[in-house]
Amino acid sequence: xxxxxxDPISGNGYKVRLLLALLDMPYEYTAVDILKQETxxxxxxxxxxxxxxxxxxxxxxxxxxxxxxxxxxxxxxxxFLPADRLHHAQVLQWMxxxxxxxxxxxxxxxxxxxxxxxxxxQQIQIPAKRANGVAALALMNEHLSAHDWFVxxxxxxxxxxxFAYTHVADEGGFTLxxxxxxxxxxxxxxxxxxxxxx
Amino acid sequence: xxxxxxDPISGNGYKVRLLLALLDMPYEYTAVDILKQETxxxxxxxxxxxxxxxxxxxxxxxxxxxxxxxxxxxxxxxxFLPADRLHHAQVLQWMxxxxxxxxxxxxxxxxxxxxxxxxxxQQIQIPAKRANGVAALALMNEHLSAHDWFVxxxxxxxxxxxFAYTHVADEGGFTLxxxxxxxxxxxxxxxxxxxxxx
Numbered sequence: 001x002x003x004x005x006x007d008p009i010s011g012n013g014y015k016v017r018l019l020l021a022l023l024d025m026p027y028e029y030t031a032v033d034i035l036k037q038e039t040x041x042x043x044x045x046x047x048x049x050x051x052x053x054x055x056x057x058x059x060x061x062x063x064x065x066x067x068x069x070x071x072x073x074x075x076x077x078x079x080f081l082p083a084d085r086l087h088h089a090q091v092l093q094w095m096x097x098x099x100x101x102x103x104x105x106x107x108x109x110x111x112x113x114x115x116x117x118x119x120x121x122q123q124i125q126i127p128a129k130r131a132n133g134v135a136a137l138a139l140m141n142e143h144l145s146a147h148d149w150f151v152x153x154x155x156x157x158x159x160x161x162x163f164a165y166t167h168v169a170d171e172g173g174f175t176l177x178x179x180x181x182x183x184x185x186x187x188x189x190x191x192x193x194x195x196x197x198x
Numbered sequence: 199x200x201x202x203x204x205d206p207i208s209g210n211g212y213k214v215r216l217l218l219a220l221l222d223m224p225y226e227y228t229a230v231d232i233l234k235q236e237t238x239x240x241x242x243x244x245x246x247x248x249x250x251x252x253x254x255x256x257x258x259x260x261x262x263x264x265x266x267x268x269x270x271x272x273x274x275x276x277x278f279l280p281a282d283r284l285h286h287a288q289v290l291q292w293m294x295x296x297x298x299x300x301x302x303x304x305x306x307x308x309x310x311x312x313x314x315x316x317x318x319x320q321q322i323q324i325p326a327k328r329a330n331g332v333a334a335l336a337l338m339n340e341h342l343s344a345h346d347w348f349v350x351x352x353x354x355x356x357x358x359x360x361f362a363y364t365h366v367a368d369e370g371g372f373t374l375x376x377x378x379x380x381x382x383x384x385x386x387x388x389x390x391x392x393x394x395x396x
Binding site: 049050058062064065066067068069070072073076085086088089090092093095096097099100101103104120121124125128139142143 | 247248256260262263264265266267268270271274283284286287288290291293294295297298299301302318319322323326337340341
């Protein structure tokens with residue numbers, strides 16, 4: 001059976017849990033505590049030298065890190081990963097954009113908001129991360145004003161990857177009410193059969 | 199014919215140029231000057247609302263941004279993108295890692311090294327980016343000490359994506375000589391038939 005090593009507080013882990021629920025796939029869940037450095041133990045680093053969760057363990061014992069690569073593996077052959085060459089690349093386009101232009105701003109500001117205090121290196125980066133996060137939400141809103149889903153008119157792992165940190169962006173000081181097309185898309189995802197919350 | 203909009207100084211653009219050369223695919227090249235803000239004109243933003251190069255224009259006029267998504271599109275059906283489900287996901291694992299854990303440290307410090315001066319926000323981030331870049335090169339070196347290529351024993355778009363900014367890491371103040379397995383891998387890539395330099 002598939003095993004998922006994950007910290008329940010992780011949005012990247014939630015991407016995987018949500019897709020597993022939507023696909024109705026059984027799996028074993030092993031909780032790993034990031035804040036207790038449990039991803040930096042020799043045993044964990046032997047499974048993922050990058051020391052991060054989520055980490056998928058496949059039946060033969062192979063370990064697969066990187067949330068978006070795990071989504072791709074799990075969605076293969078399902079409706080959440082279109083087979084068409086261009087649509088496939090467009091799904092990945094949004095997922096790479098999520099990792100480079102969305103997560104480091106929107107997820108990071110939410111994480112920092114939950115810390116007791118910030119150091120100088122964090123503090124000075126807030127304005128740029130705020131501006132980049134606003135730009136990311138505006139870009140999503142523009143796309144979703146003309147499309148129900150990110151790619152090819154149907155929910156895909158691009159939507160799952162982007163949903164995880166977008167739907168809790170308010171916790172990072174963003175105002176989702178400013179992006180009505182994003183809010184409508186969030187409601188559509190919450191209506192998918194099998195949906196689970198974070 | 200395929201068209202590539204790109205700035206010749208871009209390492210993300212070089213990924214695409216290198217793969218096109220290795221695949222011996224013809225294309226038209228349109229140079230766009232980032233420093234002159236040519237990616238922020240209304241005409242460019244109509245093609246890519248994210249305002250970035252490289253941007254691939256496919257025969258029917260569809261535009262595809264994000265360097266790693268472009269690599270995936272171009273490599274489909276070739277030896278540079280393994281068809282096996284797990285290998286495919288492992289190629290993407292390294293490509294997502296490149297965008298999240300490698301490029302923002304190694305490429306950014308190289309870019310900053312080429313600027314006449316840095317502002318306070320950049321200056322204060324240097325130590326963390328240095329440490330994260332060293333960790334990324336060490337992780338690559340560990341993997342390449344046991345493998346000739348990143349996935350499945352053959353060159354793939356994971357290698358192409360990682361090669362672009364790794365082979366010029368010295369320009370960002372890193373010391374490639376400290377990573378002998380990375381240097382040997384760089385030499386293997388330079389030996390691929392059709393290889394072109396940056």
